[in-house]
Amino acid sequence: QVQLVESGGGLVQAGGSLKLSCEAYGDTSSSFGVGWFRQAPGKERDFVALITWSGGITYYADSVKGRFTISRDAAKNTVYLQMNSLKPGDTAVYSCGIRVYYSANYYHAPAEYDYWGQGTQVTVSS
Secondary structure, eight states: OOEEEEEOOEEEETTOOEEEEEEEESOOTTOOEEEEEEEOTTSOOEEEEEEETTTOOEEEOTTTTTTEEEEEEGGGTEEEEEEOSOOGGGOEEEEEEEEOSSOOTTTTOGGGOOEEOOOEEEEEEO
8 A cells, every 4th residue: 555645735926836745655666656647627637747766767748848847756755846937727736646557558647547645736826
């Protein structure tokens, strides 16, 4: 069993930055990686970024490439999402999920992730 706890959300003006954290509790050593997703009101949960535990390979949604950076600290069992140049369209609840199955196939699909955190609200004002 794995538990995930997100933190770092808040209110920021457009153009500002936030750094989210996702701390994992439990055995994550055999997991493929950790992904960040976001869900705005009335919309589906969308993929944002993924990092693999082994090798630190990263994947990004086109909408955040060049603005967001995902990273990990294996010693702390924590994954970060640095968000720069934030836009009002980035407003959403951001959640992290762990994918256990060791494959990059369909990494953008929420159904491929096994454990989720409770989410943290990010609000970007114009």
